[in-house]
Amino acid sequence: MAMKRGVWGTIRHIAASDRLSGLIMLSFAFAGLVLANLPATAHLFETIAETHIAVPHTNLDLPIGHWAQDGLLTIFFLTVGLDLKQELTTGSLANPKAAAVPMLCAVGGMIAPPILFVLVTFLFSEYGPGGVGNVLLPTTGSAIPYGETVQGWAIPTATDIAFSLAVLALFAKGLPGSIRAFLMTLATVDDLLAIILIAVFFSSLNAWYWFIGIAVCAFVWYVLVRMRRVPWLVVAVVGILAWVMMFEAGVHPTLAGVLVGLLTPARERFGEASPRAERYASKLQPFSALLALPIFALFATGVRFQSLTPELIFSPVVIGITVALVVGKPLGIMTTAWISTHVGRLKMPEGLRVRDMFPAACACGIGFTVSFLIASLAYTNAELSAEARFGVLTASLVAAAISGVLLNKQSKQYRARTAS
Template sequence: MASNHGVWATMRRIAASDRLSGLIMLGFALLGLVLANLPATAHLFETVAETHVAVPHTNIDLPIGHWAQDGLLTIFFLTVGLDLKQELTTGSLANPKAAAVPMLCAVGGMIMPPVLFTAVIALFSRFGPGEMGSLVLTTTGSSIPFGEMAHGWAVPTATDIAFSLAVLALFAKGLPGSIRAFLMTLATVDDLLAIILIAVFFTSLNAWYWFIGIAACAAVWYLLVRLKRVPWIAVGIVGVLAWVMMFEAGVHPTLAGVLVGLLTPSREMFGEDTPRAERYAGKLQPFSALLALPVFALFATGVHFESLSPMLLLSPLVIALIVALVVGKPLGILATAWISTHVAGLNMARGLRVRDMIPAACACGIGFTVSFLIASLAYANAELSAEARFGVLVGSLVAATLSGILLSHQSRHWKEHHGQH
């Protein structure tokens, strides 16, 4: 029993470390890419990913790869919902005036990447083979209409909060906490906006009565998690039902996690030491960081390319995503920060200037989790979906490397400068 407790404590410690959990997820993402493209493992990997698992007496029948995306990822979105609720109540978003600049930067950081993404695709389509250059050539030689390829405009909009904080943890040891707080606030709002994007643009709504079911599940959850003794079996059943209703309604089912997370109390009740939302998020964190996200990353990047070669880096879609993530994200964030402080007269945290945010803004170009999810939702074409996920992986790695170099330089400079005073 004691050894089990020790294992659980170790897992919680690893999950709580931005650095370790980020590296584990990256490792699984690269493993998925390798397993799907090594001749020795490609067929087995594809067989596992495409094996269907059905829920008896329902029409829910998904391949294992989709269960990782639609099912397991719900745990991650539940922790996002719980964290959002806590941040909105007592955290960085509780004081809108103090959080105004990073909140606006999150919006700016989501507007600029689609603009650059569409511009790059349009540039390639001008030199495409079709009349008026309306077609874009892919690396495999197939011609894709501009409109179809531009359908992925939302892919580079989201920042991966876990990865960007992992980069900060690795390279920003000497920097003030206000930079981490700025990034936390920005990434949290970014998460919320990405959730809205998925709900609005990537749902195909079905019969209206499923929404009554979703509302009923939400109401029951709201009441159950406010009881003095929470009936966990009933709460679990309601959570699963909410997921099923979302699935049947045509809304992405992972959003059920966000919904119930936002309905969980975020202030102390019945003399408890910590708010329930914070406590539940802490208990779920190991499952999210060490199970849901690595398995999702494994299948999300586990796409087979006929030729996994450097030529893929010349794909218009891959180039557009790299430009959008590496250039668009920081450009949108920094431009918004400058306008907010120099034109609108808003204030950043004490001692922070816009230029201090350049390395952290580059870290926001790490798309990963939500970008992979949107890539699989945006493209029905398997080739485009695969190239988009490859583009997200490369763009995120470039953004992480760039921000790592800039953060370590900034950290060194900060130590020297403040060591003299």
């Protein structure tokens, strides 16, 4: 028993570490890219990813790669929903006035990247006599209509909260906690906006009666998780049914996790020491950080390129996503922060100036998890989807490197000021 507690304690410690869990997920992402393109492993990896697993007597018949995206990733979205509920109830988003600037910055940080993506890909398009534009993909030399290419506008809108906080943990040890709190608030609102984007733009709605089923599941969950003794077996069944209803309704099923997470109480009940949303998120964190996200990253980046060459870096899609995330994110955040404080007269957190946020704003260019998901939803063309996911990986690494250097320099300057 002691050994079991020790192992579980170690697992929880690793999952709670932004640094370690981020490195694990990054390792799995690189493994997916390598395994899918090494001649010795490519066929086996593709066979595993495309092997279908069906649930008898239902329409659920998906390849393993899709189960990782639509099924396992629901655990991550459930923890996001629980965290959001806690933040909205008692956390950084409970006081809209105090959270106004980072909330607005999240909006600005989601508006600028799509604009840059559309502009950059337009610059690479070639217009013929008929006025129809094409974008050439370097991996195959095929021409893709510009209108199809810009369907990926939403890919660079998301910030990966786990990776951005991992960069802060690695390089910003000497900085005040208010910077981390600002980034946490911004990234949390960013998650909420990304969820809305997925629901609105990447869902194909089916028969209306499935939505009645979703509403019923939501109500039953709401009641069950407020009981003094929660019947966990029934709760699990209701959660799975909510996922199935979302799938059948044509809404991306991972949003079932967000829905039930937001319906979980975030204040203490029946004399409990801590809110249920906080406790449940803590218990799910190891499964999300060390199981769901790494396996999702493995299959999300495990895309086969006919020729994985340096020319891929010069793909219009890769360049568009890289510019959008690396330049667009900090540009949107910093511009919004300046306007909201100098024109709107809102206040930054105590002790912070707008320019202090630039290194952390660069960390927001780390897209990763949700950007990978949107890339797989935005493009039906396999080539575009593959290059888009490669672009997300490239942009995230560049943004992490730039923010790491800037945060390290800022941290040293801050320590020198406080020491003198």
